[in-house]
Amino acid sequence: xxxxxxxxxxxxxxxxxxxxxxxxxATALAQDVEYRVHExxxxxxxxMRHSKRTKLSVDDINAALRVKNVxxxxxxxxxxxxxxxxTTVNSNDIYFDDDEEVDFDSVLNKPLPKIPxxxxxxxxxxxxxxxxxxxxxxPTPSDAKxxxxxxxxxxxxxxxxxxxxxVNVKPLVKHVLSKELQMYFERITEAxxxxxxxxxxxxxxxxxxxxxxxxxxxxxVQHIHKKVTQNHKNLDVLEAMLSMAYSLxxxxxxxxxxxxxxxxxxxxxxxxGRTICENPQTQDHWSTRQRAATMIxxxxxxxxxxxxxxxxxxxxxxxxxxxxxxxxxxxxxxAIIGLDHIGTEVTRVLIAPNIKIIxxxxxxxxRDVPRRRKxxxxxxxxxxxxxxxx
Numbered sequence: 001x002x003x004x005x006x007x008x009x010x011x012x013x014x015x016x017x018x019x020x021x022x023x024x025x026a027t028a029l030a031q032d033v034e035y036r037v038h039e040x041x042x043x044x045x046x047x048m049r050h051s052k053r054t055k056l057s058v059d060d061i062n063a064a065l066r067v068k069n070v071x072x073x074x075x076x077x078x079x080x081x082x083x084x085x086x087t088t089v090n091s092n093d094i095y096f097d098d099d100e101e102v103d104f105d106s107v108l109n110k111p112l113p114k115i116p117x118x119x120x121x122x123x124x125x126x127x128x129x130x131x132x133x134x135x136x137x138x139p140t141p142s143d144a145k146x147x148x149x150x151x152x153x154x155x156x157x158x159x160x161x162x163x164x165x166x167v168n169v170k171p172l173v174k175h176v177l178s179k180e181l182q183m184y185f186e187r188i189t190e191a192x193x194x195x196x197x198x199x200x201x202x203x204x205x206x207x208x209x210x211x212x213x214x215x216x217x218x219x220x221v222q223h224i225h226k227k228v229t230q231n232h233k234n235l236d237v238l239e240a241m242l243s244m245a246y247s248l249x250x251x252x253x254x255x256x257x258x259x260x261x262x263x264x265x266x267x268x269x270x271x272x273g274r275t276i277c278e279n280p281q282t283q284d285h286w287s288t289r290q291r292a293a294t295m296i297x298x299x300x301x302x303x304x305x306x307x308x309x310x311x312x313x314x315x316x317x318x319x320x321x322x323x324x325x326x327x328x329x330x331x332x333x334x335a336i337i338g339l340d341h342i343g344t345e346v347t348r349v350l351i352a353p354n355i356k357i358i359x360x361x362x363x364x365x366x367r368d369v370p371r372r373r374k375x376x377x378x379x380x381x382x383x384x385x386x387x388x389x390x
Contacts, residue, residue: 002030007092009033014089040064129258177215185216189223192240200240207247213254220248221259228266235277235285238270242291249298257303264299264314267292272321272334280330289334297341315342319350 006026013021041056043064048056062072084095124137132138139147177185191203207213207220224241231237245263249256256263270276271292277283300311321327322335340347 002027002034004030004033006030011089011092011094040068043067129255181216185219188220192244193237200243204243204247207244208250210251211253213251217248217254217256218259220244221262225262225266228269232269232273233275233278235283235288238276239288239291241266242270242288242295246295249295249302257306260299260303260307260310264296267295267299268314268317268338271296271338272318272331274328274331276330285330286333289330290337293334293337293341296338297343300342311342315339315346315350322351323354 006023009026009029010021013019013026040061041064044056044060047060047063048054051060065072083098085098087094087096124135125133126138127133134140188203188207191199194200194203213220224245227237227241245267248254248263271289275285276288277285296314300314304311318335318338321331322339324331327335336351339351
């Protein structure tokens, strides 16, 4: 016995123009309809479960109909509930969908709608490498200046006791890092200062080759600057920070140019610092200065074409340290090797004309014998360097 009575099948047949349908045929069709509906609901339930839902929707039924190669029923959506009306035909109740009646005259007399515009897409750069391009879509510098002045006026008014109930204060934008990146940053900063050489080398290799460090790059640069400032007499820490900076500069996946102004000062501190170790007589701080000079030269040669003021500014800083007679030998040594590594032309133009005067001023007076003895090794290194280059 089917859940669909044979009278329902006969009524559907009469609506399609089929009359005098036999009871046996109607019963057989009712059983087939029940089977098809059961199969359709099973298929629709699969779509419901794969969509992680517990309620069957019209979209699930339509998807099941498409799978069965049956055209879906149009006019039914998930957002609207179907409205059925009841009528009686031949003493049998029939439910049908209630379609709204529309007055044809009102449709004809209604004014025509506006022609819709074609769909278009435009794109523009908000910023390119941190620089906002001057295009109509972006605010002009005058607009930004006016907004800044208005914010200052509001803050000044609030500080003078004027009510600020209508002032909207925008919170500062925070750079949110994922938990994984925070853990990676902590592990790397601990590993580069570890006494385990194997762990140190793995950390430097990760910084040199990992392609996913874009968000952490400003934090690493800030960490290098902070450690060099706090440990300017700890040679091991300075060596680790130089290795860290070298790894970041040699990572082909990172865009280091916007952070060069923060990365160059710590390297220069390792190059021309007065004392970068606790015991200058026993610790090899000369090789650390040589390494820093090599990194400065690499930065100048690699980024000097894109930033025309980079090499002149570094050269000017080193030349000032070289020509200052009040600076110690360690600082002058770092300045000389820094200028020498930048290029032979810099050595010929800047070092050669001034080296005799510097040696005469620094070491020409016999009254400074203790200092001359203390810096004897550095003096020999400078003279040997000049003999090779000049």
